[in-house]
Amino acid sequence: MIDVAAAVMVNEARQVFIAQRNKPQELAGMWEFPGGKIEEGESPKESLIREIKEELGVEIKITRFITESIYQYNFGKVRIFAYLAELSSGEIEVKEHNAASWVDLAELNNYQFVPADVEIVDQIKEELN
Template structure:
């Protein structure tokens, strides 16, 4: 049986209703695909707490987390990922790509132009409805 991990992602919107998209760096697993910022839930953490911590570590800004957008179970060749994606907004700071290759603010209609990590695709499809 494959190992399963629980991860979270943030659909961060700005005042123009654009969504923050993060390009995975060449050094990351699944390099050079886009994702919603976030990361692995640590033992004892609530998903919302993980999201606040991960976004601060990855992007250097503080977010406020809102409702769940999507709960995805995606099977990769070596691992099963349970991705919980939440609506969020920036409270303080400006996002900087500390771990990602780059960041982009995209309109919802532009999301499908990007090559997304497979686990993020259901969230993209949900947002575009």
């Protein structure tokens, strides 16, 4: 199983930050909450802070755990640990995605999310409304 940590970043306007994948091919063009693989010896939170710094060039403050999502892709099973987070410093620079956007909760249904993130979308819409 591939363990991943994801940040559900919410701004003062209660918008959620999402990013459009560019790989692998079967997920390219779909949207996700940014984050990445948890490396050996890292906690999910440590991984998430590192990944957001690498992918977006910003520091985040993790406020709490939201949910865990498990999905079986054709390339393997993925388990995502999703955390609510906020920007603590820096300006977002999209480095590893095709695009990114701050989106109102009501607009999340207009985006095609990677299958493993759909459960997270449902959870945050319920919790943040």
